[in-house]
Each structure stands twice: as C-alpha cells, then as structure tokens.
Amino acid sequence: MELRLENLTKIFTNKNGQETKAVDSLDITIESGTLVGLLGPSGCGKSTTLFMIAGLVKPTTGKIFFGDDDVTKLAPEKRGIGLVFQNYALYPHMTVFKNILFPLENMDVPRDEAFERVKAMANLVGIGELLDRKPSQLSGGQQQRVAIARALVKKPRVLLLDEPLSNLDARLRLQMREEIKRIQRETGITTIFVTHDQEEAMSISDKMVVLDFGKEQQYDPPQDMYNSPDNLFVAKFLGNPPINSFEAEVKNKKLIINEKPFMQVNIPDGLYDVGMRPENFRVKEDGFQTTVKEIFHIGRDTMIHFDFNGKNVRALVDSESINDKQKTVNLTIKTERVYLFDKQTGKVVNHG
Numbered sequence: 001m002e003l004r005l006e007n008l009t010k011i012f013t014n015k016n017g018q019e020t021k022a023v024d025s026l027d028i029t030i031e032s033g034t035l036v037g038l039l040g041p042s043g044c045g046k047s048t049t050l051f052m053i054a055g056l057v058k059p060t061t062g063k064i065f066f067g068d069d070d071v072t073k074l075a076p077e078k079r080g081i082g083l084v085f086q087n088y089a090l091y092p093h094m095t096v097f098k099n100i101l102f103p104l105e106n107m108d109v110p111r112d113e114a115f116e117r118v119k120a121m122a123n124l125v126g127i128g129e130l131l132d133r134k135p136s137q138l139s140g141g142q143q144q145r146v147a148i149a150r151a152l153v154k155k156p157r158v159l160l161l162d163e164p165l166s167n168l169d170a171r172l173r174l175q176m177r178e179e180i181k182r183i184q185r186e187t188g189i190t191t192i193f194v195t196h197d198q199e200e201a202m203s204i205s206d207k208m209v210v211l212d213f214g215k216e217q218q219y220d221p222p223q224d225m226y227n228s229p230d231n232l233f234v235a236k237f238l239g240n241p242p243i244n245s246f247e248a249e250v251k252n253k254k255l256i257i258n259e260k261p262f263m264q265v266n267i268p269d270g271l272y273d274v275g276m277r278p279e280n281f282r283v284k285e286d287g288f289q290t291t292v293k294e295i296f297h298i299g300r301d302t303m304i305h306f307d308f309n310g311k312n313v314r315a316l317v318d319s320e321s322i323n324d325k326q327k328t329v330n331l332t333i334k335t336e337r338v339y340l341f342d343k344q345t346g347k348v349v350n351h352g
Contacts, residue, residue, distance in 0.1 A: 102150065259309075
C-alpha cells in the first residue's frame, strides 16, 4: 500500500493564542511494502506526523492518501492501520491470546478464522508458546512482540510504530529491531517507524525521513543520506561519533583552514562550514603530521583528538595503527568525504 502525504501541516494553538507549527508542509511518498524511519530530535514533529497518519491528530492543512484513497478525514478505525505504542498498551487482565484476539472480536471476524489468525501471528512474531500467559509474566521484549502481533492480526494496510523499542535495554533493542525488520519483510506491509535513535533507524529502514522543526531535511536510503547529506543539520545529526564541523575559507579554488591550504575545491570563494567524519581519517606515513591531544580506546577502534591547523578534530582509527605514547601522528582523509556547506542556508555545496 503506497502512502502519500501532500502538503501536510499541523499547527497547535495554546490557550494564549500562540501558534506552534509542529509539522510544516510535508510532501512524502512512501512506496508500497517499504519500511520508512521518521527520525529527528525531540520536538521535530515525527510523532505528530505519525498520529496524523493514524487519524489521532487532525491536520491543519494537507492530505493523506492510502493508495488512491483520501483518508484525511476518516476515523482511525476506518483507515486500516495497525498502531504500536511506546508503552505497548496491553490489557493486563487478558492472556496473550486474548490480547491479540481483541481487535478481531471488534471486527466480528468468525471465531475459527480469528483463532487461526491469532495463532499464525503469534508464531510469526515468536511468541506461539506464550499464548496462555498474562502480560505481567512476560519480558519487555515479549510484550512488544504481543503488541506487534495485535497490530498485525487485523491485516492492516499500514503499520505504524511509535518509538516501539525505547523501553527495552540495549541488547533487547538490537534483537527486536532485527525482528521488526524480519516481520516487516515477511508480511510485506508498508511500515512507518518513529524513533530518535539514528542507529536504530539506519539499521532497519529502507528509507529515512529526517525532520527538524517540522520540516523535511532529507528523504533517502540510510547509507545514501549518511554519505551524501543534503545539509549541515543532517550531517551533524547522523553519525556517532559526530561529524567534525568548523568554519573555513575558499580562496582561488583552495580550501583554507586556519590560513593553511588543505585541498583543491571547485566552488566560489567565501566562508563555508566544513564537515569531516572521524572514520574517514587514516593513519599513513605520507599524510599530514598533527599533534595528538587525547587518545580513547573503544574496542577495535581508537578515538584520537588532534590539532588540525588550529582546529580540535576527532579521528576514529584502527587501534593497531597508534599507541598511547604517541605525541604526533600522520593522517590522510578521503577528500571525497570532505563536505562544504553554505554559511547562510546550511545546504551542501560539494561532496569533495
């Protein structure tokens, strides 16, 4: 089921009449059968967007289409959605079986068919042996599987997930995001996944929408977005450790960092913001020499803070390429991964 947002806008007005534009003119087409991550900092409008798609929040302007159907004014129960919340929202007095069955009873699905669908969905999400238990007898990951099964058993046209893994510990989060991707692929259902966790979104999404102050910043496959950010906000938002960014100047086709030429560029003279990802540095004898300020070991990699023409910069290098006693190090960087951004608009003006 293709999902289309056309000029979708939501403005909230408080009791003093002050307006806040939570979502600003979103135009997005989500292809049928794909998993799209809605990503951005707190307050960027991602959950509001999801709730408008679900019908829980009414848009101020714009339209929402499921395929050719305009669902903008339809009630949530008539849209054909499955919705999974952050807190699971299971009925504590009901067994797992009854929790999953509940929406089918409301839909008047025949008993035998409903029972078969519950069992099939429980097996799909890996809780087939837990149907007689109550939610209090389940782990957080198991409860999340019940919530997903309950959303999917209705055979919805669109599955909506609102921060579904935020209450799980790190190991369970990793396991469950892999499970969500598996389930989504097996069912082929169009899915929108809201999260503030960039690693989570990048690991399971076919495409991601990055939002800031309600506006779309970029909509692309995760790795394309990471390697080719449209603007400085996206470049800074994606990446852990974060991208190094600082001001530099272009003179006569040369990038000047703290009055020292660094590389050739084919853009007009002027001041720009520069972005360099830590992992794009390499330790090499024929590289530029720099002073090591700090060294941090993080497993197989080592993070070094170093002086880069007067700028404090981070590099992520192989642990075997440097030792704790080094005061200087020779580095190179992939010039095609040096990003320059317009100082006024923040838009990328080159990719190296």
